[in-house]
Amino acid sequence: MKTFLPAVRILLALTFLTGIVYPLLITGIARELFPRQAGGSLLASHGRIVGSALLAEKFSSNKYFWPRPSAGDDGTNYVAVPSSASNFGPTSSNLVATAQSRLTAFKMANGLESNAPVPAEMVLASGSGLDPDISPEAARLQINRVAAARNFSQEQTQVLSNLVNREIEPPQFGFLGEPRVNVLLLNLALDSIK
């Protein structure tokens, strides 16, 4: 008892500080200073939520740029509750077969030569199943397909290709991470090309 009671009380006191005061304090600060980020970086268009700037959604139409494949693909969209990865190992025959068929499909859809290199992220699923980004190269490879599906003129295609360049996010502060293009943001901007 001499140890039990202090144990209970120290635990309760520290639970109050770390489990109630601390998360509520951070939530309060977040709401005041960074309400958009704290709420999931949601994007609205025409008054409804179209997605989060940080989470990938599935695009399968030729009129849009495609994101990375996802282990959470339920056929219509990428499932975010729960997030999921394939967790296939490097010698998994499942992984090799899936990658092969995605590779063929990507080349065919984008009119690439059979021996043309394709960025790995367009063929291999991400860790979160919700990776919002692709490499600039992977975006450029899709420009002709999107332009053709939208019957773009040559000028419009030039505008599109400028748009892709504008949407490239360089490494943060010039040295952190990889250059990338956010597919959902690119597609929302794409819809505004006249």
Next chain:
Amino acid sequence: MKSLDWIQLAFYFGALLAFTPLLGGWMARIYAGEKHFLQRPLGWLENVVYRYAGCDPRQEMDWWHYCKALLWFNGIGFAIVLGLQMLQSKLPFNPQSMPNLSWSLALNTAVSFVTNTDWQNYSGEAAMSYLTQMLGLTVQNFLSAATGMGVLMAMARGLSCKSGHTVGNFWADTVRSTLYILLPLSLVLSVVLVAQGVVQTFTPYAVAISPEGHSQQIPLGPAASQIAIAQLGTNGGGFFGVNSAHPFENPTPLTNFLEMLSILLLPSALVNTYGRLVGSTRQGWAVLAAMYLLFIAGLALALWAEYQPNPLMPGLANMEGKETRIGITDSVLWATATTDASNGSVNCMHDSLSPLAGMVAMGNMMLGEVVFGGVGSGLYGMLMYVLLAVFMAGLMVGRSPEYLGKRVEKAEVICAMAATLVPFAVLLILAATAVTTSAGLSGLNNAGPHGLSEILYAYASMSNNNGSAFAGLNGNNTFYNLTGAFAMMVGRFAVIIPALAIAGSMAPKRIAPPSSGTFPTDGLLFVLMLAGVVIIISGLTHFPALTLGPIIEHLLMQQGRMF
């Protein structure tokens, strides 16, 4: 690797090494009871806690008393986390109406968070209410870390005090660790995380309709506050199922850098603190040098392996399970750091790493989580190897071994051996059980040697309190929940109790001045000896199992075999 990758590595190591003495010195002041700048704003709060609990922070405890306090504190904490999970459907802050968890999953998770493991057989966004996450899991993220720091301080006192019988006051150590170190650092980190896009809200999940017209449910919750302490306290439990690969947990390269830094920040700085507390910073740097040596060796092998092409998928970089914004180098750096520290958060799927990079992650844990290891726990685990190293050196030259001027005798060596080998035995026995029972094999996601790796990884992770996974393995069944809970308990308390016992038995010993027969424990020879002892003891134990898992998978992959 591009030049940008090298620059990032340089920045990472530079920042880590710069913070080590800064934070290390500051923590030493806190534990030594000296003045520090947080005393003015927070000192009153510390006293309020003691007064409410009715305990005197100056009352010294002997090792057994310290141990009892720790076990009660952890035991009651366990009961609260267990209760929250099994009652959450009836409790507030549950906007998604999450049902109660099954008893075996709740048990596994409660043990997991109390032991600083954070092995997760669930996906947070699909299983836990906001209340369970913040009042159960976040709290234990703080307290299990503080517990580890306390044990380390007790050991430092036992090894360095001039013949006493006490090792400190558990309540004071716990409250100070939480209030002055963990809370302030978490506060700063979580605000930066939110600014970059980590979610922090109590509103229900949002629903979006994509431009193509399909709906997507968007999970939310008080994530930033939990992730900050999960990284700083070497817990590593994700708010979301895919952990820090999730864009809501780790949205930008900056958050990736800061979280990765937080993983090793305290474990590295605490070694410096230890050196200062035992009266010689050189002693700290020597142990730290052995840690950095093993860290860099593992990192080099893992980076090399991950940049090799997979002969089964020619022309494709190893991007399965990795995020575009993070890339390969930072994924491998994180994987190495998180398994060296007993953190266990991941920013890529370790199951999809190349065989040898996966082996580095697994091997780091199999060293016993002593290369940095958990906050506190890593160093008291490493001190076991230190005692074994001076003991072996003593055997080689035929002198009675001593450490920091105190003689190392039979009792200490037995404790150190037990603390080192018992978790290893549990790992191998449980893994062997899993591969020979249908219950164990039913959880596999991969065939061939990679399947064995999934099981080996699981028990290496749990019995060394890491918490990362080859996550294809489905661990949410009674078999894995219960064997895992057992492994995590043993991995934690079968090291803590011997560590405190060693502190207790070393405390009364007199400090003899160094003589010509003393083996100096602050020189290069000792650094190499220590690293060697770690590799030999762990290597002899685990190498046979590794040959059947990742090593043979690597060789078969080179021949183009798949499963």
